[in-house]
Amino acid sequence: MNESFRILPEAASRSAGEVDLLSLTLLGIATIFSAGIAMAIVFFAVRYWHTRDVNREVHDSVRGHWAIEIFWATVPLLILLVIFWWGMDLYLREHKPPTDAIEVSVVAKQWMWKIGHASGPREINTLHIPVGRPVRLTMISEDVIHSFYVPAFRVKRDVLPGRYSTMWFEPTKVGTYHLFCAEYCGTDHAKMIGQVIVQTPEDHAAWLSSQQTMTRAQRGRRLLESSGCVQCHGESADGEPRNGPSLSGIFGRRVPLKDGTQPVVDAAYIRRAILEPQSQVHAGFTEVMPSFAGKLDPEQILDITAYIESIADATGPLPGPGKTSLRDMPDSPSQENE
Ligand code: HEC
Ligand SMILES: [Cu+2]
Numbered sequence: 001m002n003e004s005f006r007i008l009p010e011a012a013s014r015s016a017g018e019v020d021l022l023s024l025t026l027l028g029i030a031t032i033f034s035a036g037i038a039m040a041i042v043f044f045a046v047r048y049w050h051t052r053d054v055n056r057e058v059h060d061s062v063r064g065h066w067a068i069e070i071f072w073a074t075v076p077l078l079i080l081l082v083i084f085w086w087g088m089d090l091y092l093r094e095h096k097p098p099t100d101a102i103e104v105s106v107v108a109k110q111w112m113w114k115i116g117h118a119s120g121p122r123e124i125n126t127l128h129i130p131v132g133r134p135v136r137l138t139m140i141s142e143d144v145i146h147s148f149y150v151p152a153f154r155v156k157r158d159v160l161p162g163r164y165s166t167m168w169f170e171p172t173k174v175g176t177y178h179l180f181c182a183e184y185c186g187t188d189h190a191k192m193i194g195q196v197i198v199q200t201p202e203d204h205a206a207w208l209s210s211q212q213t214m215t216r217a218q219r220g221r222r223l224l225e226s227s228g229c230v231q232c233h234g235e236s237a238d239g240e241p242r243n244g245p246s247l248s249g250i251f252g253r254r255v256p257l258k259d260g261t262q263p264v265v266d267a268a269y270i271r272r273a274i275l276e277p278q279s280q281v282h283a284g285f286t287e288v289m290p291s292f293a294g295k296l297d298p299e300q301i302l303d304i305t306a307y308i309e310s311i312a313d314a315t316g317p318l319p320g321p322g323k324t325s326l327r328d329m330p331d332s333p334s335q336e337n338e
Contacts, residue, residue, distance in 0.1 A: 012177060026083065100134065140160070223303055270304070
């Protein structure tokens with residue numbers, strides 16, 4: 001395609017083509033109707049200019065023409081229903097990430113994007129991803145509302161303080177694409193830009209292994225110790241669980257709460273459990289957990305969440321503080337490297 005002139009940005013994700021087709025269809029339909037109506041106005045104005053003073057009632061022969069009434073009510077209805085169905089279908093597909101998506105966390109703040117990969121590496125204003133794999137972003141802001149926007153992927157989603165938002169896409173072309181903040185967020189909003197670097201799977205694997213970090217889950221495990229969570233959530237010396245519920249095997253399951261509800265444990269549940277423990281008390285436990293608001297930042301909470309997710313299939317209490325080392329951790333790549 002001609003690089004020097006484009007009406008639309010490059011299309012580099014799986015859904016980009018269909019998003020373009022839908023918006024061009026809408027534009028086409030709107031153009032046909034607007035042009036048709038404008039031409040009819042001009043045509044009738046000219047055609048009937050000389051009869052403008054004639055008494056209308058005499059010539060009003062169109063009134064009560066049922067065929068026409070039904071025609072111009074049903075045709076637009078059908079067109080609108082097709083647009084509605086297509087748009088809704090695409091929207092729903094765009095909002096349901098495939099289960100095998102690569103997990104990436106995004107923490108926005110004035111004025112930068114902090115990106116975290118499940119396998120450990122963190123980057124700022126840059127996102128490295130492999131081509132041909134769906135990527136799911138879990139995003140949160142440290143201050144005001146931002147919006148994560150990658151025009152080449154045709155995706156944009158607000159990044160909110162105090163609440164996770166998610167988004168997914170599947171890049172289809174190797175290359176470097178613009179990342180913008182699409183929500184005015186203060187003085188340097190215009191500088192809150194970055195790059196999405198889509199690599200071949202081999203290049204991406206090489207990039208990941210060149211990064212040499214703990215995985216997010218490993219960092220999360222460390223935080224459970226350094227923040228004192230294991231005091232209550234680990235196992236005591238005599239093997240009895242302590243006064244907090246075990247964090248093993250809870251991710252993705254339902255937990256019974258004191259108020260009778262049974263929410264599913266997801267990232268948002270864990271975040272609330274850490275920041276507002278009194279808001280959702282596990283049935284059968286006392287409300288002794290202190291809030292960690294202001295003590296753990298959003299990235300640390302995401303790391304802890306990654307750890308709890310990594311032990312989603314485990315049973316029993318967390319290993320006690322004395323017994324843990326990184327070697328005991330599930331799927332730790334540093335073991336292979338050693
Ligand atoms: C003083 C003891 C104590 C400490 C310290 C503590 N917790 Fe808790 N935690 C509890 C108790 C008791 C509950 C159950 C009651 C409730 O839900 O508030 C709980 C509940 C939770 C839950 C919800 C689990 C469920 O089954 O509903 C999570 C997640 C959690 N804690 C994570 C943490 C993390 C992460 C830390 C450290 C940053 C931590 N806790 C520190 C006592 C503690
Ligand atoms: Cu911003």
